[in-house]
Ligand code: AMP
């Protein structure tokens with residue numbers, strides 16, 4: 227068994243189509259893959275079909291970015307993506323994202339960089355334009371060489387193209403995931419989420435901590451495992467793979483303990499029967 231519980235496709239800001247992502251994971255020996263696009267489940271049907279063909283287990287997931295300053299992203303596992311009210315919530319998030327993208331483009335325009343919303347391909351049900359998509363346009367225009375440079379020069383907090391995302395609160399995100407029988411887990415807390423903040427999220431229904439993550443150092447991994455153990459939270463993990471050229475390219479490298487798959491399912495069973 228080889229497990230990766232965090233990946234993105236072209237339905238959000240990944241560079242691979244769902245089928246390509248699943249085949250790539252299969253080639254790397256991954257047996258259990260969660261696809262966790264931002265605010266979209268549009269990739270899941272194709273990903274499930276491909277996984278079935280290849281004899282892999284596809285775990286339906288989501289990643290919801292919140293408005294919390296400390297960049298709280300909530301992952302949801304084993305969500306029911308056929309739930310109509312959940313889809314309505316995601317659609318609302320995508321609208322908020324589009325509004326924010328328009329505001330970022332206005333800021334860039336003031337710097338003489340002309341990009342319009344209509345320059346982006348849009349696919350029904352796909353996540354709205356996020357900063358990585360805008361970064362790609364800056365690269366296409368030859369203004370930067372990579373997504374990372376686009377963040378460093380324009381799009382990261384404190385840079386001239388930054389606009390705060392007025393998205394859902396962490397509580398809203400956790401509740402949305404629970405409402406479609408998903409298991410909510412805080413993504414990559416090592417970026418900026420404190421131990422105390424994790425405990426606050428646990429009071430709202432959070433079930434796990436993404437512990438095994440590319441940028442987490444051994445001390446952070448130990449610390450998150452410890453918090454998880456003491457608070458009846460799961461220690462999950464994944465690579466946050468966004469595909470070739472994305473700069474987030476470590477699919478399958480997190481050595482996520484395989485027992486996590488059973489633990490997630492047991493948690494779902496406990497919460498929802
Ligand atoms: P957005 O949802 O539009 O705010 O974009 C969030 C995504 O942008 C994250 O999932 C990361 O992949 C990427 N990202 C955020 N901050 C940075 C940064 N400082 N450098 C590079 N990528 C970043």
Ligand code: ZN
Nearest residue numbers: 234239264468
């Ligand atoms: Zn992303």
Ligand code: FE
Nearest residue numbers: 289299413414
């Ligand atoms: Fe994230």
Ligand code: FE
Nearest residue numbers: 232234289466
């Ligand atoms: Fe992610």
